[in-house]
Amino acid sequence: MVFRIRPIIGDSFKRKERIGNRRARFSSLLALSKFDFEEEHEMNKQLDVHTDTESGLSGELNAAISRRRLLAAIGMSGAGMAAGALMSGGIGLAAPRGSVTEMVYGLSADCGSCVVPATIAELRVMTGTVTGTAFYVTDSGQEGHFYYDPGDTSSPDDTGLVLVSTAGYRFKRIYEGPVHVKWFGAKGDGSSDDTAAIQAAINGLAGGGVAFLPSSTYIVSSTVSIPYPNVKIMGSGSSTVIKAAAASNYETMISASGLSGIEIADLVVDANKANRTGLTVRTVAILLASCTDSSVDNCIVQNTIGGGGIPGVGIALGGVSVRCKVTGCILKDCGVAGKAADGVYTSGTQNLIMNCIALNCTDTGFVIEKSSLSGIIGCTAKQCGAGAAITNASAADVTGNFIDGLTIYDWSASNTGGIQIGTPNASLGALLNTRVSNVTMERVAGSGPSVYARQQGGKIIGLTLENIRINGAGTQGILFNATDILIANCHIYNTTNAGIQSQGACERVVIEGCYIYGGSFGIALTTGCTGCHIVGNVMIGITGQTNYGVYCFGTGTNINCIMNTIENVTVRKIGYDAGTLPNVFSSVNAGISTNATATATALGTLSRKFQIFDKDGGSIGFIPVYSTIT
Known part of the structure; x- marks a missing residue:
């Protein structure tokens, strides 16, 4: 190569002066x-x-x-x-x-x-x-x-x-800017052990900075630890692979604990489950434990596995992490039968999982656990055990978690359903003020409900399920056990059991504006469900299927069915057990359906009347109101 030099005239160049230092x-x-x-x-x-x-x-x-x-x-x-x-x-x-x-x-x-x-x-x-x-x-x-x-x-x-x-x-x-792991002797040839070289590059960033891994496959035989805040590990995208060494027996591949400003971006982390048959621990690809203002961005994480009865994890924002994010990541092929693994797991406060894809994660695609004010936004889960979960397994209450934008295709977990909301063990911490919205779910195989809100320890109080579109469920479309629950504007098709069903003692329930097609029941309320309002829903039965529109079991009290449309059911539009008497006021065939009328052998005194109009607004007469009935 020939270099061309353009002279610069200035005090810096004194041609005859020898530079002494x-x-x-x-x-x-x-x-x-x-x-x-x-x-x-x-x-x-x-x-x-x-x-x-x-x-x-x-x-x-x-x-x-x-x-x-x-x-x-x-x-x-x-x-x-x-x-x-x-x-x-x-x-x-x-x-x-x-x-x-x-x-x-x-x-x-x-x-x-x-x-x-x-x-x-x-x-x-x-x-x-x-x-x-x-x-x-x-x-x-x-x-x-x-x-x-x-x-x-x-x-x-x-x-x-x-x-x-x-x-x-x-x-x-x-140098200026990033340090290059190959400066430290990393080979990136897919066979040499590059653990020490990568660790040395990161250890050189005591004041913060970037460790850069160019396109190559780097083998690591033990955990790569980030010891300092404000450190970023960055690759060249999908052509940069960090892979666990075959036969190695360690849990976490990349780890940081108690730090702020950590970033891991633009690389593949492969836990290599197929070639680690001697594992005695579960595996976690990336762990940010109790970190603050940190992120994992645009990474592909694959082949983690559970162990010791604990699910493996692709990316974990663990401990009491605060304001951490996982964005634009793909989690795939995590877990095997009997050794399940999650895609992304987060606990702590104000953490976000955004625009991620979970594919074939045998436990749950996206998990918010023991967390407050954390969310799943704009994600997709395909062929996972469950698509997502918001749960609390701690003694302390958590609040304000949400899902806003999630597509789930083909889940299989019968015990949790496609989305699990709740307190799944005996811990007494409550799950407060949870919202799940803008969700699309399609079941191909497997069993269990599509959305399952269950409380086995602490209470679920304040749950909103809205704008959820469900096509197919192993059992119910939505199965819930909660207090202060709103189910609104949900479209539920082709369930094998009820479209929406309560379970156990539920208080203050509103189900409104939902469309339910098929199922043995449109809406089923079980014993102990009180203060319920079923308002403005459409329930349509499938020909040849034994079904009810609404059914109230057992001894529920204060159940109001108001202005619902129920069509093509084969048993009854609204049915109930002897111990339950719902208050019904609906339109049926352009008429009025209610069970709130009083019987009489003779009319009393006519005191007032109200007017009835046709579809064009013309008066068609009056309905009398009697002050007394004899």
């Missing part, structure tokens, strides 16, 4: 015109967003210097090309003085302002004088510029950012 020489290099070059380094292309602040130099070179500008000045694509002696006798490309060995070992005259090509091995065995010289490391995948820091005698050799020679010299990489 490192800071002055690098400032001069920066002041040079930029070389034109033909290609950008892959990492700079990927991570331009991280280069808008200039913070790469450390130690004595902590000047405001841009890595990109420096590399442009000395020829970023000119790996191994010397750029020294640019100041002596005119501007031009410098030739190395002597051999590489002489340059590295200090056997030639002082190079002045040279940039000397060298390997990592050569720097590590250096014994000569190096003050005043910059080095360009030429090892494949680890290329970059280093300088000697005479003031540092303690930094350890981490291969990527600091190299230590046998003489105790510390050579420090000149």
Whole structure:
């Protein structure tokens, strides 16, 4: 490659002045015109967003210097090309003085302002004088510029950012923005163990920053831990794969605990369940435990597995995480028969699962557990045991969780249903003020209700189910046991049992504006259901199916059926057991249906009347009102 240099006139260039220290020489290099070059380094292309602040130099070179500008000045694509002696006798490309060995070992005259090509091995065995010289490391995948820091005698050799020679010299990489895991010796060849190299790259981010994994497959044999806040692990999308080593026996692949500002983005994390037959633990691909303001974005997570009676997890926002997000992720092939796994799990406060896809997760696609003010937004679950769950298994109350936008296709969990809401064990913490809305569900196989709100410990108080479209259910469309529940504007088709059914003691229930087609019952209210209002619903039976419109079982009290439309049922429009007497007022065949009339053998005194109109508004007469009936 031929570089063209455009001179810049200014105080920075004093052609006959010899630069006497490192800071002055690098400032001069920066002041040079930029070389034109033909290609950008892959990492700079990927991570331009991280280069808008200039913070790469450390130690004595902590000047405001841009890595990109420096590399442009000395020829970023000119790996191994010397750029020294640019100041002596005119501007031009410098030739190395002597051999590489002489340059590295200090056997030639002082190079002045040279940039000397060298390997990592050569720097590590250096014994000569190096003050005043910059080095360009030429090892494949680890290329970059280093300088000697005479003031540092303690930094350890981490291969990527600091190299230590046998003489105790510390050579420090000149960089800005992300650190590259291959600088630290990661091979990314799909067979070498890259755990230590990746961990070293992350450990180099004590002040925060980005660890970048370019397109490759990286094998990890133990947990990669994030020890510092404000750290991001970033790949190149689906071509960057972090894969658990075959036969390895550890739980979590990438982990951070109690930190803020953690980001994991644009990579594949593969727990490799098929090749870890000796596992004695469950597996979790990504765990942010009790983290704050952190996220997992645009990742593909796959092949986790349960163990020890505990579900595996693709991505977990565990503990008491606060304001954390999982966005744009795909969770697939998690769990096997008998060792189920969830797609995404979250606990804590104000956490969000957004625009994610769960595919073939044998437990639950998306789980909000022991959490408050957390939500599932715009997600899809296909062929999972259950599509989603909002539950509380703790002794403390939780509140304000929601689902807003969820499509579920083909679920199979008979015990939880397609969506589980509730308190599934004996813990006494209540689930308060939960909302599920804008949901589409289609069942292909399996059993169980579509939406199941169940309380086995603490109460479910304040539940709203609205705008839910259900096609097919193993049993009920919506099965609930709750207090203060609103079921509104739901469309339920082709259930094998009731379209909507209560279970156990339920108080203050409103079911309004729903359309129910088929099922053995349109709406069924069981014993102990009180304060119920069934208002403005449409229930249509299927020919040949034994069905009721509304049926009230047992001894429910204060049940009002108002202005419902019930058609094509084969038994009764509204039926009830002897212990229940619902209050009915509906329209039937353009007439009035009510069970609130009084019997009489003779009319009493006519006191008032109210007028009846036809469909065009014309009066067709009056209905009398009698002050007494005898």
